[in-house]
Amino acid sequence: MLVFIARRLLLLPVVFIGVTVALQLLMQLLTPYQRAAAYVQSEQQMNRLDEIIRLYRLDDPWYLQYGRWLNQVLHGNLGYSRMSRQPVMQTIADRFPATLELALFAIVPVIGVGIWLGTAAALNRDRFIDQVTRVMSIIGWSLPTFVLGIWLLVIFYGWLGWLQPGRVSVRYLTELAGNPEFRHYTRMLTVDALLNGRWDIFVDAVKHLILPVITLSVVQSAQIMRVMRSSLLDALGQDYVRTAKAKGLPQRVVTRKHARRNALIPVITLAGFVLIGLINGVVITETIFNFPGLGQWAAQAATNLDYAAVLGFAVFTAIMVVLANLLVDVLYGIVDPRIRYA
Amino acid sequence: MAEAELTDTVAAALTRRSERREGFWRSKAVLRFRRNPLAIVGLVVVVGFVLLAVFAPLFTELGRSCLRDLGLTASTQYDYRNPAKPAFWRAVFAPPSTCYQIPRQGFGTQPRSAEASGTLLGTTSGGYDIFYGLVWGTRTAFRIGVIVVGISLLVGIVLGSLSGYVGGVFDNIAMRFTDVVISLPNLVVALVIVLVLGKSIENLMLAIAMVSWPSYARLMRGEVLRVKEQDYVASAIALGRRPLGVIFRHVLPNAIGPLIIVASLDIGSVVLTAAALSFLGLGAEVGYADWGQMISFARDWILGTPGNPLAYWYVSFWPGLIIVLFVLGWNLLGDAFRDVLDPRSV
Numbered sequence: 256m257l258v259f260i261a262r263r264l265l266l267l268p269v270v271f272i273g274v275t276v277a278l279q280l281l282m283q284l285l286t287p288y289q290r291a292a293a294y295v296q297s298e299q300q301m302n303r304l305d306e307i308i309r310l311y312r313l314d315d316p317w318y319l320q321y322g323r324w325l326n327q328v329l330h331g332n333l334g335y336s337r338m339s340r341q342p343v344m345q346t347i348a349d350r351f352p353a354t355l356e357l358a359l360f361a362i363v364p365v366i367g368v369g370i371w372l373g374t375a376a377a378l379n380r381d382r383f384i385d386q387v388t389r390v391m392s393i394i395g396w397s398l399p400t401f402v403l404g405i406w407l408l409v410i411f412y413g414w415l416g417w418l419q420p421g422r423v424s425v426r427y428l429t430e431l432a433g434n435p436e437f438r439h440y441t442r443m444l445t446v447d448a449l450l451n452g453r454w455d456i457f458v459d460a461v462k463h464l465i466l467p468v469i470t471l472s473v474v475q476s477a478q479i480m481r482v483m484r485s486s487l488l489d490a491l492g493q494d495y496v497r498t499a500k501a502k503g504l505p506q507r508v509v510t511r512k513h514a515r516r517n518a519l520i521p522v523i524t525l526a527g528f529v530l531i532g533l534i535n536g537v538v539i540t541e542t543i544f545n546f547p548g549l550g551q552w553a554a555q556a557a558t559n560l561d562y563a564a565v566l567g568f569a570v571f572t573a574i575m576v577v578l579a580n581l582l583v584d585v586l587y588g589i590v591d592p593r594i595r596y597a
Numbered sequence: 598m599a600e601a602e603l604t605d606t607v608a609a610a611l612t613r614r615s616e617r618r619e620g621f622w623r624s625k626a627v628l629r630f631r632r633n634p635l636a637i638v639g640l641v642v643v644v645g646f647v648l649l650a651v652f653a654p655l656f657t658e659l660g661r662s663c664l665r666d667l668g669l670t671a672s673t674q675y676d677y678r679n680p681a682k683p684a685f686w687r688a689v690f691a692p693p694s695t696c697y698q699i700p701r702q703g704f705g706t707q708p709r710s711a712e713a714s715g716t717l718l719g720t721t722s723g724g725y726d727i728f729y730g731l732v733w734g735t736r737t738a739f740r741i742g743v744i745v746v747g748i749s750l751l752v753g754i755v756l757g758s759l760s761g762y763v764g765g766v767f768d769n770i771a772m773r774f775t776d777v778v779i780s781l782p783n784l785v786v787a788l789v790i791v792l793v794l795g796k797s798i799e800n801l802m803l804a805i806a807m808v809s810w811p812s813y814a815r816l817m818r819g820e821v822l823r824v825k826e827q828d829y830v831a832s833a834i835a836l837g838r839r840p841l842g843v844i845f846r847h848v849l850p851n852a853i854g855p856l857i858i859v860a861s862l863d864i865g866s867v868v869l870t871a872a873a874l875s876f877l878g879l880g881a882e883v884g885y886a887d888w889g890q891m892i893s894f895a896r897d898w899i900l901g902t903p904g905n906p907l908a909y910w911y912v913s914f915w916p917g918l919i920i921v922l923f924v925l926g927w928n929l930l931g932d933a934f935r936d937v938l939d940p941r942s943v
Contacts, residue, residue: 269773270776270777270780273773273774273777274777274781277777277778278789281789281790281793282793284793284794285793393635393925393928393929393932394925396928397921397924397925397928398921398924399869399872399873399920399921399924400873401872401873401876401889401892401893402892402916402917402920402921405892405895405896405899405913405917406913406914406917408899409895409899409907409910409913412899412900413899413900413901413906413907414901414906414907415906416906527780531780531781531782531783534782534784534785535782535783535784535785535873538784538785538788538877539784539873539876539877542877543896553785553788554788554877554878557788557791557792557877557878557879558877558878558879560792562792562793565788565789565792566789568785569785569786569788569789572781572782572785573781576780576781576782577780580780
């Protein structure tokens with residue numbers, strides 16, 4: 256197992272270098288002035304781009320620039336965002352908790368609903384539940400985030416007025432900014448509200464999370480559900496399930512311990528794709544719901560031609576994806592012992 | 598006598614042909630497809646969209662600048678609906694770019710309903726005709742889908758077949774590069790590419806192509822590795838064919854089949870990615886018939902007027918419905934194909 260993890264860890268820098276080289280090559284398509292923004296650290300420096308270009312020798316061949324840029328990135332300097340008027344790293348640190356919170360809440364229905372409904376469908380194959388979930392998954396799978404989000408907003412905000420866009424109600428917004436008693440432990444609002452014993456803020460924050468979470472998770476849940484169903488059907492037809500039944504084990508034990516465990520393996524493989532789907536979805540979902548996370552910021556930065564911000568966001572997501580894939584691989588190795596020898 | 602012989606041969610050939618055709622319709626895969634009602638629904642929806650795209654000029658009232666560029670004047674303005682006139686064929690197969698500009702019904706900042714604006718589905722802010730935008734947007738969608746899939750297919754085939762056929766260090770480097778690209782969220786990468794290249798519909802297509810080739814390269818490599826081991830390839834090499842000849846005459850034609858099917862089914866998801874980018878404001882300029890843009894108009898009209906909360910429902914409903922229908926049709930079709938092609942699934 257350790258050898259397996261070590262091997263995967265060795266791949267990490269390879270992927271990181273691949274991603275950063277690709278980004279650097281893309282950056283070469285920009286003018287030196289546009290590129291310079293990725294090196295700047297403050298507002299004053301933005302007015303002295305010529306000096307920056309000379310200082311960092313941005314007219315050099317790309318591989319020399321790559322070395323220096325990588326050095327900066329590794330030191331945590333991703334440049335200065337014109338749009339948010341602060342270093343990119345600072346904005347990421349400010350906004351990432353909101354995005355993480357949204358993603359964590361979205362994973363619950365993705366895994367819960369996906370696996371639970373998928374299991375129910377497989378166990379009741381061709382019966383009513385199976386047909387209903389099949390129709391649900393086909394519809395859910397075909398609802399793009401930007402359509403579903405808009406529709407939910409029109410219905411629940413515009414029409415019924417039950418839920419609002421944003422992260423928290425306006426009346427709490429001022430309090431959160433000004434009240435020194437409210438401590439931001441994690442910067443994830445729901446968690447902080449609970450730690451501060453503010454039940455009202457917690458409820459408010461959760462209410463604001465409902466629509467984005469639904470928007471974000473429907474497509475992924477539908478996909479997990481389909482994979483879970485077919486994978487469990489496959490497992491139920493295996494010899495070891497028949498053996499377990501022949502031994503006289505109760506049906507519950509057979510499905511839970513023998514069939515479902517093995518059926519989960521392909522689902523874990525999907526986890527990487529779910530993560531990618533979530534990151535894609537976060538950009539659109541946050542934009543629709545005016546949710547102050549990384550995705551909304553990246554989308555705005557792209558339309559405002561804030562190069563440093565978008566490049567910084569790309570580097571950050573690349574690192575996140577690589578780390579998450581590593582985690583998935585390790586998890587995979589734990590669940591399926593055969594992987595070790597592969 | 599000779600004549601009778603000839604007719605006999607022709608008749609025999611015709612029966613053979615019809616038998617073969619019957620063989621196709623009765624083949625296991627097609628039968629399975631035909632028995633699946635959802636697959637038929639998917640096929641009907643997709644074909645419907647194709648027809649809508651091709652015959653967009655017939656369904657819509659063309660705008661003034663489009664008519665001008667088609668060479669039509671006030672007296673001949675409906676010639677584009679008459680198949681006997683050249684304007685019809687030009688509008689269908691090579692419409693001037695101005696035809697993709699959505700005609701405006703007034704320039705008011707507020708959307709207007711179908712009744713108020715005299716259009717079929719209403720107008721968005723700025724007076725853009727929703728129906729026109731959606732119908733010509735179908736054309737844009739297919740254009741993006743076909744071009745993007747075409748480019749990425751080409752890249753995937755070249756890189757994948759080289760990788761599979763040459764092997765060794767080249768294979769290793771190419772596949773690691775593929776791993777890197779495939780593991781990144783495509784929307785984020787496309788965001789960076791569009792940003793760097795500049796905002797336009799061509800760059801949008803290029804950006805999506807640049808993130809969607811890796812899966813084809815992988816598939817192609819696998820297929821080439823499989824085909825390479827076949828006896829006919831070994832015999833071609835033994836007969837002294839040059840490597841390129843082997844690749845083009847023997848390996849490619851036998852490896853390319855599954856790739857074409859997978860790629861054509863990807864058109865749906867490519868269109869979706871393009872619409873998402875365009876929704877974020879990274880697609881065509883305002884007023885260009887494009888689904889992503891049509892639905893992004895809705896973002897400003899979530900709230901209705903006092904007393905009528907759903908006053909602007911049509912701005913978000915119709916574009917959303919069209920996109921969902923399109924994705925649905927494509928998903929159903931793709932699903933059915935996967936069922937048919939994968940003999941393991943029942």
